[in-house]
Amino acid sequence: MTKTFTPARPIWCAGCGDFGVLQALVGAMEELNIPPHERFVTAGIGCSGSLQNNLSCYGYHTLHGRVLPTVTGAKLANPELTVVGVGGDGDGYAIGGGHLMHAFKRNPGITYIVMNNGTYGLTKGQASPTAPTGYQDNVEEDLDPVMLGLSIPGSTFIARAYSGQPAQLLRLTKAALEHTAAGGGMSYLEVLSPCVTYNDTYRDWRTSVYDVDEEEGYEPTNRAMAFTRMQELREDGRLPLGLIYTGERPSLESLSLNMDFVAPALQDITKPDLSGVCNDALQSFIK
Ligand SMILES: Cc1ncc(C[n+]2csc(CCOP(=O)(O)OP(=O)(O)O)c2C)c(N)n1
Numbered sequence: 396m397t398k399t400f401t402p403a404r405p406i407w408c409a410g411c412g413d414f415g416v417l418q419a420l421v422g423a424m425e426e427l428n429i430p431p432h433e434r435f436v437t438a439g440i441g442c443s444g445s446l447q448n449n450l451s452c453y454g455y456h457t458l459h460g461r462v463l464p465t466v467t468g469a470k471l472a473n474p475e476l477t478v479v480g481v482g483g484d485g486d487g488y489a490i491g492g493g494h495l496m497h498a499f500k501r502n503p504g505i506t507y508i509v510m511n512n513g514t515y516g517l518t519k520g521q522a523s524p525t526a527p528t529g530y531q532d533n534v535e536e537d538l539d540p541v542m543l544g545l546s547i548p549g550s551t552f553i554a555r556a557y558s559g560q561p562a563q564l565l566r567l568t569k570a571a572l573e574h575t576a577a578g579g580g581m582s583y584l585e586v587l588s589p590c591v592t593y594n595d596t597y598r599d600w601r602t603s604v605y606d607v608d609e610e611e612g613y614e615p616t617n618r619a620m621a622f623t624r625m626q627e628l629r630e631d632g633r634l635p636l637g638l639i640y641t642g643e644r645p646s647l648e649s650l651s652l653n654m655d656f657v658a659p660a661l662q663d664i665t666k667p668d669l670s671g672v673c674n675d676a677l678q679s680f681i682k
């Protein structure tokens with residue numbers, strides 16, 4: 396336990412945007428009084444994935460691209476935990492892209508933070524799905540995961556922050572955790588988090604970000620307005636930040652629990668019928 400709850404020192408390059416994401420997550424969890432033993436943080440493989448080593452929590456590195464099924468399973472196993480998935484744009488939008496749309500659709504009670512740097516940092520700078528046309532000879536149009544999330548009716552919380560704007564990043568990280576804690580389901584927060592070594596976008600992003608939180612008349616509860624505005628801003632070459640969409644829909648675990656599903660971690664394993672089932676399961680491995 397001492398080892399689990401003693402954060403390691405980050406090994407990121409000086410100036411990596413992921414430092415800001417770590418600071419915001421630690422700050423938000425402290426401000427919301429979430430104790431370390433009630434945090435479950437799972438990370439994908441990538442520079443961003445090492446964030447999980449740097450804060451006090453339970454959790455582990457899962458397989459590359461498998462953050463969302465892992466955190467969904469953890470939440471169903473113990474709905475009392477604060478469950479957070481963290482990873483990169485390669486992890487979440489390339490190899491893990493198939494899971495993203497189903498997670499939006501299922502709306503599990505988890506927070507998912509993607510550190511988008513438009514590159515595969517850990518493997519030395521290949522183009523990711525969000526890399527712009529021209530980066531490393533990329534001939535494809537970049538993916539907009541915010542618009543993907545908006546196009547899926549089950550999604551309930553979509554926000555984007557920039558690690559160069561720490562006050563807003565902290566506020567949105569807290570809002571994401573609060574949405575999920577209130578039973579609202581999945582909160583998705585993409586953070587524009589520059590990779591200073593392989594794709595240093597600080598200069599470009601500083602001038603192209605656009606804050607919808609400050610826009611008069613913008614209604615984050617209006618999905619159609621959000622989608623139209625995202626499209627317009629994209630055409631103008633802007634990167635929208637802020638609380639982009641929030642809606643209401645029951646969380647996956649609330650629906651599952653209504654179906655007589657008892658979360659495994661909350662079952663009384665001293666009950667004779669349950670201990671019999673556990674013993675049978677163990678015996679089946681021995682046979
Ligand atoms: C199944 C599998 N395929 C490929 C890899 C190699 N790999 C490790 S990290 C990575 C991409 C990392 O990019 P991203 O998720 O954007 O994280 P970043 O390092 O940029 O934070 C890849 C392709 C792997 N570890 N496992």
Ligand code: SF4
Pocket residue numbers: 406407408410411412413442443512516517589590591592593
């Ligand atoms: S290679 Fe890029 S993403 Fe990885 S730690 Fe360095 S700056 Fe961050």
Ligand SMILES: [Mg+2]
Pocket residue numbers: 441483484485510511512513514515516523
């Ligand atoms: Mg990346």
